[in-house]
Amino acid sequence: MPKFSIFSIRASLLYLVIGGSVGGIMLVSKAIGFLPWIWYWRTAHIHAMLVGWLLNLIFGVAFWILPRLDAHGWRGSPWLVWLASGLLHSALAVLVWASIWPWSAAIAIASSLECLAAIAIAWHCWPRLQPLIIEPRPAQNK
């Protein structure tokens, strides 16, 4: 598994447990009125799960496992996936912040960041979405 995928999948697992723990506290709060302010974190829970857990996981697994570009196993330049991941993490940070302390410009900022992240990951994956290319190794000339 390449370095980017290790980073992204581990980040996604952390979002799963931290976001899920927030969900757990909300559920306890719903039952016995414990820590009622946790409900400000409801939107943060939803985005940590749907964006933090699922999207980071998808980015990491896609980079790892989509068809390679040549017989050496080249996955394409990694800078686009790092960019996508950086944008996604920034969008999440803004979203989590804004869902706890509502802040109107946050939606515009986070959605722009997320949109750019989507463009970057799509740009990376696009040429890899193809049947496997089996090229002759450079040594064995045709």
Place this chain on the structure above:
Amino acid sequence: MPTLARYYIRTAFVWLVLAFAIGIAMLTSQLWALKTNPLAALQIVFYHALMVGWVTQLIVGVAIWLFPVHTREQPRGNEKVAWAAYATFNLGLGLRSIVEPMLQWAPSGLVKWTVVGAACLQVAALWLVLLMLWPRVKAKVSKAK
């Protein structure tokens, strides 16, 4: 496919079917234009059956199957952790799906504390999933010791 992965993935399909059944019941109940629809309490159950029971459980099952192996002797790490995660995951979600709507239908002390128990099981399950998968997110197969 390892037995563990088959349990996770098959149970994920059971949750998919349950989620659709709940969805169908909720949508159909709207035909009667009730003043207060008791099935509205199932919305959160529906979302989590779909996102936790189906999507998350399917992902974990496929990860157990396809992530780089832990070591040659223990390809999936400590399987006890994986089974404990499976049990707490489904027990927690199943219990929650029953008692969370009961907070609206028939609240009682027992229901409240069962919700607390279900929440603890669900959170414990996620930490066990982390414990199980973290060491398998790595570059290569570790050599036998």
